[in-house]
Amino acid sequence: MAYYIRTIINLCHGKFFVPKIPLLSKYTWKSRVTIFDVDKTFNVNDIGYLQIAEQARWSWSCNVGLLKILSEKKINPVVSLLSCRIREPLRIFQAFTVTSEIVHVDERGFYVFHKITSKDKVTATLLLKLQLVAKNGIASPVKLMEEENKMEKLPFLEVGTQGGDALRVFYALESYLLDKPIFF
Template identity: 30%
Template sequence: MHLMFRTLLLFLTSRRRLRRGEKLGNWDVGRIQVRVLPTDLDFLRHMNNGVYLSIFDLGRFDLLIRNGLWDEFDRRGWYPVVSSESITFRKSLQLWQRFTVESRVVGYDDKGVFIEHRAIVDGEIYTQATVRGRFLKKSGGTVSIAELLEITGPPPADITVPAWQKQWAVDVALPPTKAPAPSDW
């Protein structure tokens, strides 16, 4: 439940930042400040591994709101979903510790958009995640990359999905939703 309050607060804060002129470009790095709360902790008293991914959701929301795409996608009846994610931990975050979530779109392939998130303390990476997402239409179906690029424009030449991320997307993919996916061990 605490993440629902954080999400609502983030939506308000990001919209206020946008009104104050803190607009982001579609390919910029977004940054939000976060503090580890008691509800973020696990039994070992550091931030629970699952909470990182929820906090990184906030980074994506901030990007979409401050670059103006959230309202445009809403107008078109599009919404984001995560299709794959992978996270690597380097150092633990402790109770009340402040950190920055950095989020950036690193590119796309034929099926999705790649976003990188980092939890940063004093300029140092504590945790890093790669997320591959896509956009669905409320009317049904998936937003194509071509439709997406009509709105966002092409990425700058220096922004490309690293080869390992492209391979990762292939390696972790499950069958399409209409195909069988039996749980055979």
């Protein structure tokens, strides 16, 4: 129940209480670790970081208008691949900031990078693939951006850069998990 209440609060936060930003800009979401985020050691456990990133994503998608566009087109955003690196535990009642940014867009999905920081230290980083699922299959983020006239310069990670190499490993992981070749 607490998860749903928090989601509604974050949707309202993104819609009404922070300045609107363009879809492809960095988005910052601030919060505090609650009793619902921790395990018996009073630290955020592994799944808690995923939930924190998801709450930030709800606020972001509402702020930039993506949630409205997707709901009008009856498209569901689904996290289809995720990598998380936890560097330092967050403790109960500790304040933190999540910075979210779309770092790559292609026909298969939006690739979103989340950085969770607290007291100027990076506590966790997440890279995920956000696939758009429609009634008739997977929807193309590139086509969606074209239809909505949101074709700013789409972020694209180049091979040979640190981000591009990370995405190549991400594709290799997806290829392995699906047992079929996927190329960057």
